[in-house]
Amino acid sequence: MAGSPEPAASRTSTAGVLLAPADVARVVDRMAHQLIEKAGEQLPDLVLVGIPTRGAPLARRLAARVAAFSGTAVDVGTVDITLYRDDLRMRGVRALEDTVLPAQGIDGRLVVLVDDVLFSGRSVRAALDALRDLGRPRTVQLAVLVDRGHRELPIRADYVGKNVPTSRAQQVRVHLAETDGTDEVLVTEEGSRA
Amino acid sequence: MKRHLLEAADLDRADATLVLDTAAQIDQALAGREVKKLPTLRGRTVVNLFYEDSTRTRISFELAAKRLSADVINFSAKGSSVSKGESLKDTALTLEAMGADAIVVRHSASGAPHRLANWVRGSVVNAGDGTHEHPTQALLDAYTIRHRLGRLDGVRVAIVGDVLHSRVARSNVWLLTTLGAEVTLVAPPTLLPVGVGSWPVGVSYDLDAVLPKADAVMMLRVQAERMNASFFPSAREYSRRYGLDARRMAALPDEAIVMHPGPMNRGMEIAADVADSVRSTIVEQVGNGVSVRMAVLYLLLGGSTR
Amino acid sequence: MTYLIKGARVLGGDPADLLLADGRIAAIGDRLSATGATVVDAGGLVALPGLVDLHTHLREPGREDAETVETGSRAAALGGFTAVHAMANTDPVADTAGVVEQVWRLGRQAGLVDVVPVGAVTVGLRGERLAELGAMADSAARVRVFSDDGHCVADPALMRRALEYVKALDGVVAQHAEEPRLTAGAQMNEGHRSARLGLTGWPAAAEEAVIARDVLLAQHVGARLHVCHVSTAGSVEILRWAKSRGVQVTAEVTPHHLLLTEACAETYDPVFKVNPPLRTDADVEALRAGLADGTIDAVATDHAPHAVEDKESEWAQARPGMLGLEQALSIVVETLVEPGLLDWAGVADRMSVRPAAIGRLDGRGLQAHGRPLAPGEPANLLLLDPAARATVDPAALASRSRNSPYAGRELPGRVVATFLRGVPTVLDGKAVR
Numbered sequence: 025m026a027g028s029p030e031p032a033a034s035r036t037s038t039a040g041v042l043l044a045p046a047d048v049a050r051v052v053d054r055m056a057h058q059l060i061e062k063a064g065e066q067l068p069d070l071v072l073v074g075i076p077t078r079g080a081p082l083a084r085r086l087a088a089r090v091a092a093f094s095g096t097a098v099d100v101g102t103v104d105i106t107l108y109r110d111d112l113r114m115r116g117v118r119a120l121e122d123t124v125l126p127a128q129g130i131d132g133r134l135v136v137l138v139d140d141v142l143f144s145g146r147s148v149r150a151a152l153d154a155l156r157d158l159g160r161p162r163t164v165q166l167a168v169l170v171d172r173g174h175r176e177l178p179i180r181a182d183y184v185g186k187n188v189p190t191s192r193a194q195q196v197r198v199h200l201a202e203t204d205g206t207d208e209v210l211v212t213e214e215g216s217r218a
Numbered sequence: 219m220k221r222h223l224l225e226a227a228d229l230d231r232a233d234a235t236l237v238l239d240t241a242a243q244i245d246q247a248l249a250g251r252e253v254k255k256l257p258t259l260r261g262r263t264v265v266n267l268f269y270e271d272s273t274r275t276r277i278s279f280e281l282a283a284k285r286l287s288a289d290v291i292n293f294s295a296k297g298s299s300v301s302k303g304e305s306l307k308d309t310a311l312t313l314e315a316m317g318a319d320a321i322v323v324r325h326s327a328s329g330a331p332h333r334l335a336n337w338v339r340g341s342v343v344n345a346g347d348g349t350h351e352h353p354t355q356a357l358l359d360a361y362t363i364r365h366r367l368g369r370l371d372g373v374r375v376a377i378v379g380d381v382l383h384s385r386v387a388r389s390n391v392w393l394l395t396t397l398g399a400e401v402t403l404v405a406p407p408t409l410l411p412v413g414v415g416s417w418p419v420g421v422s423y424d425l426d427a428v429l430p431k432a433d434a435v436m437m438l439r440v441q442a443e444r445m446n447a448s449f450f451p452s453a454r455e456y457s458r459r460y461g462l463d464a465r466r467m468a469a470l471p472d473e474a475i476v477m478h479p480g481p482m483n484r485g486m487e488i489a490a491d492v493a494d495s496v497r498s499t500i501v502e503q504v505g506n507g508v509s510v511r512m513a514v515l516y517l518l519l520g521g522s523t524r
Numbered sequence: 525m526t527y528l529i530k531g532a533r534v535l536g537g538d539p540a541d542l543l544l545a546d547g548r549i550a551a552i553g554d555r556l557s558a559t560g561a562t563v564v565d566a567g568g569l570v571a572l573p574g575l576v577d578l579h580t581h582l583r584e585p586g587r588e589d590a591e592t593v594e595t596g597s598r599a600a601a602l603g604g605f606t607a608v609h610a611m612a613n614t615d616p617v618a619d620t621a622g623v624v625e626q627v628w629r630l631g632r633q634a635g636l637v638d639v640v641p642v643g644a645v646t647v648g649l650r651g652e653r654l655a656e657l658g659a660m661a662d663s664a665a666r667v668r669v670f671s672d673d674g675h676c677v678a679d680p681a682l683m684r685r686a687l688e689y690v691k692a693l694d695g696v697v698a699q700h701a702e703e704p705r706l707t708a709g710a711q712m713n714e715g716h717r718s719a720r721l722g723l724t725g726w727p728a729a730a731e732e733a734v735i736a737r738d739v740l741l742a743q744h745v746g747a748r749l750h751v752c753h754v755s756t757a758g759s760v761e762i763l764r765w766a767k768s769r770g771v772q773v774t775a776e777v778t779p780h781h782l783l784l785t786e787a788c789a790e791t792y793d794p795v796f797k798v799n800p801p802l803r804t805d806a807d808v809e810a811l812r813a814g815l816a817d818g819t820i821d822a823v824a825t826d827h828a829p830h831a832v833e834d835k836e837s838e839w840a841q842a843r844p845g846m847l848g849l850e851q852a853l854s855i856v857v858e859t860l861v862e863p864g865l866l867d868w869a870g871v872a873d874r875m876s877v878r879p880a881a882i883g884r885l886d887g888r889g890l891q892a893h894g895r896p897l898a899p900g901e902p903a904n905l906l907l908l909d910p911a912a913r914a915t916v917d918p919a920a921l922a923s924r925s926r927n928s929p930y931a932g933r934e935l936p937g938r939v940v941a942t943f944l945r946g947v948p949t950v951l952d953g954k955a956v957r
């Protein structure tokens with residue numbers, strides 16, 4: 025196979041744009057408003073912890089928008105969940121990413137985990153396990169840009185940018201300017217790839 | 219990554235960098251934590267198969283495996299079937315039947331881990347084989363240099379002492395040059411292997427000439443008994459010509475570090491005040507060993523089983 | 525029993541028929557016929573004189589789990605040999621008339637090749653005092669080659685005496701040239717590979733120094749010297765120099781030193797561990813050239829069977845040695861005949877005529893070896909299919925051991941038949957028993 029690029033015509037995928045760049049910005053703004061509203065008095069205790077890869081820039085964006093709308097600076101962190109996954113055998117090794125928490129830590133605070141897509145819920149479970157090893161937050165909530173359904177664990181999001189009913193055969197791809205050069209959310213049909 | 223880590227040459231530059239980066243991430247993830255444990259290798263079995271006594275290396279691997287939640291079995295030559303004349307192959311097949319996912323092996327015979335790798339399906343990690351290699355020691359040395367000096371590319375490393383009998387030196391030669399460091403071996407000619415000229419390193423018999431141009435000096439353990447085989451005339455003459463004392467340390471550039479894989483012969487290859495100086499990374503190396511070995515175990519075992 | 529071999533190319537020449545009767549070659553010619561003779565179709569096959577090995581370890585008595593005189597004889601016959609010299613490092617050591625006669629008798633019983641015992645030079649191979657060389661020479665085994673092989677006769681005074689003493693026996697000392705103080709703990713050729721692999725080096729100088737010493741001693745006392753398993757380019761140079769000065773020195777090279785190099789050690793598979801060790805490409809080239817120009821007289825197998833547990837281990841723990849009898853001729857074809865360094869007459873010379881002369885097997889009578897393929901000579905010969913190629917499968921070897929370094933390697937040449945005194949020991953590529 026080496027050296028022979030896959031002919032484009034053989035792919036059976038069709039991509040549909042779910043959110044365009046302007047939509048992404050609007051959705052993030054709305055989520056920021058919801059965070060401010062729900063946190064209320066506790067806004068200064070809020071820590072937005074992104075799950076790499078795309079949860080991390082998303083958390084930073086949310087924090088910036090929260091600060092802009094509320095005038096309150098909120099802490100941001102990232103937690104790499106690779107070493108907490110229970111499906112390493114299926115996925116194979118990959119390079120670890122940063123785990124960075126605010127200097128004051130997360131004990132007694134309102135931690136909101138931030139991820140791009142909520143699917144099976146396994147990433148969130150791994151993130152909860154990681155958080156448990158990192159401190160003892162008062163409350164942990166979850167914010168996702170897209171909820172596509174098909175949960176395998178009893179996990180739900182507190183803040184959802186967009187609910188997208190999908191089939192298992194479909195793929196939801198989130199692109200962010202920081203990681204992919206542009207903001208967009210695509211749904212692709214990709215044959216047998218699950 | 220290959221399935222086994224048998225020698226430094228199993229790691230190309232990308233893989234070696236991945237190990238060091240992973241170790242750094244693990245260090246960072248565990249820094250300041252009370253519970254230094256990750257669930258990553260839950261349900262996996264790591265066997266420490268030690269045919270040579272080396273408490274420090276065994277404990278380091280044991281800690282690394284346990285911090286990743288693997289089950290650890292210590293199988294040492296003393297007090298087990300290993301000492302009753304069971305062949306390496308039979309031991310390998312036994313461990314295979316027990317479902318060992320990784321075998322960490324220390325052996326007095328060069329190449330024993332290579333042999334073992336032919337007989338088991340799990341990963342084999344060389345924890346020191348004869349006078350051949352000790353790749354995780356080289357990884358932790360590289361990690362220590364990068365951590366202290368901020369880089370490896372272009373770093374000038376002098377490896378001083380009994381290169382001929384040193385598996386640490388061999389692994390460092392290959393790993394450090396893979397990572398872009400400039401290595402110079404310094405030893406009396408009797409303690410350099412014939413054929414060293416084909417290695418990608420500089421060779422010097424004169425420690426004083428090398429020290430002012432070294433960013434890191436790695437002192438190797440020299441056994442005094444070597445003088446009985448006329449590798450050098452006396453311990454005193456050795457330490458006078460190749461030992462690192464305070465006077466020689468002063469010739470190093472300001473930022474240069476002093477390393478030793480341990481265990482040290484204080485007063486022989488390294489003076490006590492040098493070993494305890496701020497330049498010394500000796501204690502740090504031990505701690506880094508755990509992180510690097512966690513990274514190795516994660517990268518070898520974390521993935522899908524082939 | 526008479527055999528009529530049809531259409532064989534004697535020493536690679538034009539096809540001819542050979543009639544074998546009463547243990548001798550009765551006739552060679554065109555379109556021979558003989559009533560009652562068994563006809564062997566040898567179209568396309570090369571006829572060579574039966575091969576003579578100067579260096580075989582048959583392991584009996586002592587390590588019958590690794591090889592016996594019978595299994596080793598069968599392996600030899602399959603390799604085209606009609607005579608093998610059985611080395612003395614058995615248990616007990618072949619250092620008395622009793623032991624050499626035992627080995628000789630076992631060889632007669634097996635009846636597949638002539639087993640010619642080698643006698644130890646020193647008692648117990650210990651290198652301290654001479655064994656009863658005369659008693660072994662006078663025994664039924666008629667020992668002419670003496671060797672402590674496996675050990676070097678390192679003491680120069682003892683070596684001098686041995687060289688002198690065997691002159692009276694028309695004997696020769698076959699030296700395993702290895703200065704033991706330079707090879708303590710040695711595992712492989714000393715050089716850049718041993719340095720990297722962390723295996724203690726066996727320097728070429730440890731062989732060359734002993735050969736240099738011994739050719740000077742042989743010259744000084746006017747004795748015959750034979751050098752076992754020459755492995756380095758430097759040794760070839762010393763031998764060339766000694767021969768040019770008229771020293772009565774002969775030398776052998778093994779098939780494995782003609783083909784394999786130290787690179788094999790990189791696997792740490794002890795099947796490649798041998799003493800002297802596999803050397804460099806340059807050494808292999810010099811050995812081939814030395815054999816081609818006659819500086820090296822003979823190919824000798826150093827066939828060294830080892831039980832599985834002595835080889836399936838760590839490199840350092842494994843015993844040195846490799847099988848050779850069954851593939852020796854194929855390797856000579858591959859390394860010398862096919863590249864054009866040696867013709868078939870040359871093969872006959874280095875693998876039959878000269879080794880027989882060194883071992884004094886080339887006399888008159890039916891017991892002789894290394895004689896020309898001519899009417900009236902003993903019918904010791906082999907038929908080779910030089911075009912056949914096959915992959916070596918250790919499990920299919922006749923040797924009781926499996927330590928073939930050629931496993932999985934495709935080699936040219938197949939011994940189709942071997943005759944010992946007119947009686948087939950191998951037919952259709954299979955041992956007759």
Ligand SMILES: [Zn+2]
Binds near residue numbers: 673674799800
């Ligand atoms: Zn020998």
